[in-house]
Amino acid sequence: MSTMLTRPTAILIFSLVFLNLYLFHRLIRQPVVPLSPTIVPTPSPAAAEIQEIHLPAQITTTTEDPTTLFPTTTLATITTHPHNTHTHTTHIHPQPTTHSIPHKLWQKTGSKGLSPQAESWISTWTTLNPHLRHEVLTDSSGLAYVETNFRPIWPEIADLYTSLSVPILRADLLRLLILYIDGGIWSDLDVSCEVPISQWPIPPAANVVVGIEFDGWQFASWTVLSTPGNNHIYHAIEYVAGRLEALAQENNVTVGEVTMEMIPDVVDVTGPQAITMAFLETISESVGRRVGKDEVEGLGEGGVLLGDVLVLPQASFAALQGGMPTGQGEYLVSHHYAGSWKNEVGGEEGVKEVEEEEDGDEEVVIVVEGEDGDGDGNGNGVEKDERIRVWYAMLYMITFTCQLFVKQSCTSSTRQLTRPLLLTSHRNYRRRCVSLRGDLVPDENHPILIQEQS
Structure with missing residues (x-):
């Protein structure tokens, strides 16, 4: 379409920038190895006084x-x-x-x-x-x-x-x-x-x-x-x-x-x-x-x-x-990501599943401890894990909707501008979701890509 869609386009670009900032919340803090340019090999440690602990040398x-x-x-x-x-x-x-x-x-x-x-x-x-x-x-x-x-x-x-x-x-x-x-x-x-x-x-x-x-x-x-x-x-x-x-x-x-x-x-x-x-x-x-x-x-x-x-x-x-x-x-x-440390009890004591039951006007909260999914102290965290994955799935659908909008409603120059944002959103979505559970991540046969129209 023509340049009449300046305001919707601006809203779209702002939304994509905000989405990328959110998805990059953890990714932008990639570490840098704190090493000096010249590395000198550490010398061999000196032998210790054996009498400090009563063990043979x-x-x-x-x-x-x-x-x-x-x-x-x-x-x-x-x-x-x-x-x-x-x-x-x-x-x-x-x-x-x-x-x-x-x-x-x-x-x-x-x-x-x-x-x-x-x-x-x-x-x-x-x-x-x-x-x-x-x-x-x-x-x-x-x-x-x-x-x-x-x-x-x-x-x-x-x-x-x-x-x-x-x-x-x-x-x-x-x-x-x-x-x-x-x-x-x-x-x-x-x-x-x-x-x-x-x-x-x-x-x-x-x-x-x-x-x-x-x-x-x-x-x-x-x-x-x-x-x-x-x-x-x-x-x-x-x-x-x-x-x-x-x-x-x-x-x-x-x-x-x-x-x-x-x-x-x-x-x-x-x-x-x-x-x-x-x-x-x-x-x-x-x-x-x-x-x-x-x-x-x-x-x-x-x-x-x-x-x-x-x-x-x-x-x-x-x-x-x-x-x-x-x-x-x-x-x-x-x-298999059977467990996640992302829960309030840190995982090893199990997951707190909260169920609310109505007993007249009194609200009863039942806390049930579940098994650790992977047993390494990471816990299960199933409910919270599901909520997070659903949230990222929603972001995925927002990005997909933006893709359709760009392809059908925007000029070629606008598509060229928003394409990197959409691709970055897709990659960040995959990386964040895969850290939670690998089974819901879209595979390479269904990527979010902007196919440029000739």
Whole structure:
């Protein structure tokens, strides 16, 4: 049509800008690796005074399980870490003599135990990997694990863990603590194994294995593999501890008094983004140069080995969330997003489902605790998750309506102006929705695109 539609066009453009600002609420805060231009490799830490903890200076352990990813004989030495800003306590720091990711799966359930669905996903691991050693921790056994393994060697971290009152923060930290002490495979309960671990493309030089998440460069935290005593995991623990302390200081509370309402985004503090930032820092130190997100974007089959960290492409650990990409190798695991930490109780105690019943003039509120969907402390959060997804679906329809308006009612110049806004809205919608549940995200066969008319 003619330029008579100046006002509707202006309203449309304003609406699209507002929509993009809303969808970009979390995306615009992408982290920048805080590294200096010149990276000097960290010198080897000095040997510690052994009498500080009553352990031998060298411990040789050999697993009796022959079915490991690679040989698992390790030598453990007691060392200090002068670069540690949180503690100067002596730590056991195993030094693998060979590539030695133990063939052991670690998982954690919430207070309600394993759901039938979680058990079915666990069965995919045990069926495809019959020799896999498997351990599921509960709240109490997780606490006992931390007290037993960290109280003697890193009491500050033990205190930090026990003081946390938000279950998802505990669960995220426990993941790192287990991998640091025992190594092996951490996987959330809502992750299924698609390919036997023995067939995963892990080169002998890899001591840590991560996969790209749905956003194209961030590391997924639902499945992580590591050797015991790994420096990358150690630094991730330090990084998370620092983020928690900073968060507490910002709110003028202790770490134990931090609540979900004080956390801008859990992924920034203890989740995938925190792990990504910590790993990129230690990778940069190990290779002697700055390593950023550009080196892990657009990975093909086999991924990339950065130092001793193997970064697998999106298809490996996040195929469902990435639209089932091709040309990136096999789909190794599937993350089903059975749970979400986005609920008031942090997930581990279950979901509060509020039902209102009328009893005369009196309103009765019934609180029912539901099972944790994935058991990793993330909780279920089904109702809130559904509401958020419905809201994003509404935004999707608004964008689609704007597309029709632009195609049918606007001039060519206006279409050219609004096309980038519509495309950005579509991409942001996909990225935000896929972080909630991957099953309602429009696939590539139904994108919102402005088809220019000749």
